[in-house]
Amino acid sequence: MSALLVAEDLRRELSGEVPVVLVDGVSLNVGSGEFIAIMGPSGSGKSSLLYLLGLLDLPTEGSILLDGENVSHFSEDELADRRLRKLGFVFQFHFLLAEFSCLQNVTLPMRKLGDLMPEQAQARAAQLLGDLGLANHMHKRPSQLSGGQRQRVAIARALANDPLIILADEPTGNLDSASSAMVRDILRQLASDMGKTIIAVTHDASFARAADRRIGLVDGKIDPQWVPPTLAG
Amino acid sequence: MTLNLSIAMTHLLARKRQTAVSLSGIVLGVAFFLAVASLMRGSELDFIERLIDTSPHITVSDEYRSADLQPVRMRFPKAAVELRSVKPQTEVRGIRGWQQKMDFIDSLADLQVAPVLTGSVVLTFAGRNQGATLSGIVPERMKEVSTIEDDIMAGSLDELAANPNGIAIGQALAERFDLEMGDNLNVSTPDGTVRAMKIVGIFRTGNANYDESQTFTLLKRAQLLLNRPNRVNRLIIQLENPYRAREVASLIEQRIGYKALSWLEANEDIMAVLTVRNTIMYSVVAAILVVASFGIYNTISTIVMEKTRDIAIMKSMGFHARDIRRIFVIEGLVLGLIGIVFGIVLGLGLMWILGQVEIKVPEMADSERLPLYYGLDQFILAAVFALLSSVGASYFPARKGARVQPVDILRGAA
Ligand SMILES: Nc1ncnc2c1ncn2[C@@H]1O[C@H](COP(=O)(O)OP(=O)(O)OP(=O)(O)O)[C@@H](O)[C@H]1O
Ligand SMILES: [Mg+2]
Numbered sequence: 001m002s003a004l005l006v007a008e009d010l011r012r013e014l015s016g017e018v019p020v021v022l023v024d025g026v027s028l029n030v031g032s033g034e035f036i037a038i039m040g041p042s043g044s045g046k047s048s049l050l051y052l053l054g055l056l057d058l059p060t061e062g063s064i065l066l067d068g069e070n071v072s073h074f075s076e077d078e079l080a081d082r083r084l085r086k087l088g089f090v091f092q093f094h095f096l097l098a099e100f101s102c103l104q105n106v107t108l109p110m111r112k113l114g115d116l117m118p119e120q121a122q123a124r125a126a127q128l129l130g131d132l133g134l135a136n137h138m139h140k141r142p143s144q145l146s147g148g149q150r151q152r153v154a155i156a157r158a159l160a161n162d163p164l165i166i167l168a169d170e171p172t173g174n175l176d177s178a179s180s181a182m183v184r185d186i187l188r189q190l191a192s193d194m195g196k197t198i199i200a201v202t203h204d205a206s207f208a209r210a211a212d213r214r215i216g217l218v219d220g221k222i223d224p225q226w227v228p229p230t231l232a233g
Numbered sequence: 234m235t236l237n238l239s240i241a242m243t244h245l246l247a248r249k250r251q252t253a254v255s256l257s258g259i260v261l262g263v264a265f266f267l268a269v270a271s272l273m274r275g276s277e278l279d280f281i282e283r284l285i286d287t288s289p290h291i292t293v294s295d296e297y298r299s300a301d302l303q304p305v306r307m308r309f310p311k312a313a314v315e316l317r318s319v320k321p322q323t324e325v326r327g328i329r330g331w332q333q334k335m336d337f338i339d340s341l342a343d344l345q346v347a348p349v350l351t352g353s354v355v356l357t358f359a360g361r362n363q364g365a366t367l368s369g370i371v372p373e374r375m376k377e378v379s380t381i382e383d384d385i386m387a388g389s390l391d392e393l394a395a396n397p398n399g400i401a402i403g404q405a406l407a408e409r410f411d412l413e414m415g416d417n418l419n420v421s422t423p424d425g426t427v428r429a430m431k432i433v434g435i436f437r438t439g440n441a442n443y444d445e446s447q448t449f450t451l452l453k454r455a456q457l458l459l460n461r462p463n464r465v466n467r468l469i470i471q472l473e474n475p476y477r478a479r480e481v482a483s484l485i486e487q488r489i490g491y492k493a494l495s496w497l498e499a500n501e502d503i504m505a506v507l508t509v510r511n512t513i514m515y516s517v518v519a520a521i522l523v524v525a526s527f528g529i530y531n532t533i534s535t536i537v538m539e540k541t542r543d544i545a546i547m548k549s550m551g552f553h554a555r556d557i558r559r560i561f562v563i564e565g566l567v568l569g570l571i572g573i574v575f576g577i578v579l580g581l582g583l584m585w586i587l588g589q590v591e592i593k594v595p596e597m598a599d600s601e602r603l604p605l606y607y608g609l610d611q612f613i614l615a616a617v618f619a620l621l622s623s624v625g626a627s628y629f630p631a632r633k634g635a636r637v638q639p640v641d642i643l644r645g646a647a
Binding site for chain 1 (some may be wrong): 644
């Protein structure tokens with residue numbers, strides 16, 4: 001399996017009076033179609049690592065190879081272009097735009113990319129929402145949906161431009177167990193059936209079990225020995 | 234771009250009240266700008282028009298712009314020279330070779346020229362004396378360069394030509410001396426010549442001093458009377474386009490040597506006052522628009538602040554900083570444009586109301602309307618200024634929004 005994302009010796013430090021090390025020498029190879037769960041205690045740097053892998057933040061040291069491109073010295077605009085084409089994000093909070101309908105929210109990245117005609121983009125957005133069981137809610141505002149539904153809209157939006165990788169930060173963190181299971185299964189299927197690469201930060205044991213690989217992060221470092229309390233025993 | 238526009242419109246439509254408030258600022262600003270500018274420019278133009286109507290556009294007089302150098306100074310240009318008992322060269326006053334000079338001026342396009350010889354005389358009638366200015370004119374030329382023909386109440390200028398002893402006087406003088414058409418009055422010149430002249434015309438310009446002390450006769454008669462045969466001391470020029478006066482005057486002066494004074498130069502102090510007045514007026518109305526643009530600044534700032542999460546998610550999605558900046562500048566632009574449209578409508582309304590106001594001047598029989606200026610330039614000026622200030626007002630919050638780093642927001646929210 002060829003590596004889609006190669007992180008080498010990533011380090012992220014916040015400068016300041018007391019410099020804070022968020023990520024401390026992480027190396028990681030992620031293959032195409034792989035579903036990876038990043039776990040670890042609160043404050044261990046999981047989100048920070050995800051921002052680096054998602055090209056939202058620049059490492060202080062180390063390099064990232066995405067789809068064969070070394071993006072370490074890319075400009076802000078170049079990074080934004082890669083995010084638009086190759087990456088999709090799902091966060092703990094859905095972050096949908098409140099004034100737009102769900103359909104419009106999902107169409108937004110496609111309109112920004114501009115590869116599809118507006119009608120095609122609409123059709124694709126409707127298709128994605130339909131696939132996620134939201135056919136009857138497309139024209140509603142995000143505020144008119146339940147938490148689980150919103151998170152599915154966010155997943156549809158992440159899928160809009162057919163990205164290579166979906167990065168998720170505690171996507172089930174705010175959901176009840178039924179909704180959590182649904183989101184988990186959707187992501188699992190995206191990896192298995194659609195060949196999407198999934199990198200998800202999670203505290204949820206059943207979510208972690210669904211992943212192909214689990215990575216433990218402690219104090220900004222990968223700790224192969226780390227076992228989450230819920231998975232132990 | 235349409236994407237940025239639709240996001241911008243969504244932001245504005247989502248907060249209609251605030252949008253309306255900041256809009257009303259621009260609307261009022263533009264409307265006041267237009268109403269005030271139209272009134273000020275209107276009165277200025279009205280004033281200048283009167284000035285142009287009543288004064289000659291260019292007057293060539295028998296003077297030079299700088300005094301002639303004494304020969305000794307020409308000989309020793311840098312020396313300190315003391316001159317004593319200089320007897321200045323006595324020059325016969327008047328424009329030398331005026332006929333050729335007038336022919337040259339006549340050859341220029343789009344103007345009329347008339348020769349005048351002016352001198353002081355004393356008028357005597359029934360034992361009473363009155364000092365007056367006697368201007369010798371060529372009636373058919375004078376009619377072309379002044380409005381005096383329109384001011385004739387009785388008789389006409391042409392009768393001056395028909396009657397070599399004829400004189401035209403102002404109504405004020407006629408009333409004072411109780412003179413009527415056809416009456417004779419004695420005209421005495423400084424060198425003692427006295428001649429009886431017959432009133433063939435009475436005019437009234439409305440300028441009391443002028444109507445009491447100005448008289449006209451035929452140029453030839455004036456030359457004889459004043460003992461200045463074949464001389465004139467002024468050439469009066471009327472231009473098709475009065476605003477070319479300065480350039481035409483300097484052309485004429487260069488060519489014929491005598492001082493050619495344009496109406497702009499003659500009224501320089503008044504023109505300077507008008508310029509100052511305009512500067513003050515435009516500063517004030519521009520300041521109104523700047524104040525109005527604070528409303529836009531406030532609105533866009535609020536939207537940016539409320540939308541930091543949206544900005545973060547849009548940037549993480551792949552929007553560039555410049556897209557974000559554009560979205561918010563477009564919001565300012567849209568507010569500005571709508572404000573300009575409604576501001577122009579309201580401004581026209583205000584101008585219409587001002588146009589209805591009638592002013593009664595006690596001395597005048599008919600009432601006057603406020604002079605208003607409807608030129609396109611002030612509309613363009615108001616629009617450009619309103620647009621610039623609304624774009625300026627939105628640019629700073631827009632730039633702030635564009636600088637939002639998604640991770641900062643995500644870290645804070647998670
Ligand atoms: N702006 C900041 N200034 C200083 N320290 C920060 C800042 N942001 C994060 N940190 C610190 O960096 C570390 C890593 O934070 P991060 O959010 O990556 O942890 P996490 O593993 O995602 O935690 P959680 O499971 O609670 O989401 C934490 O110890 C946090 O306190
Ligand atoms: Mg986190």
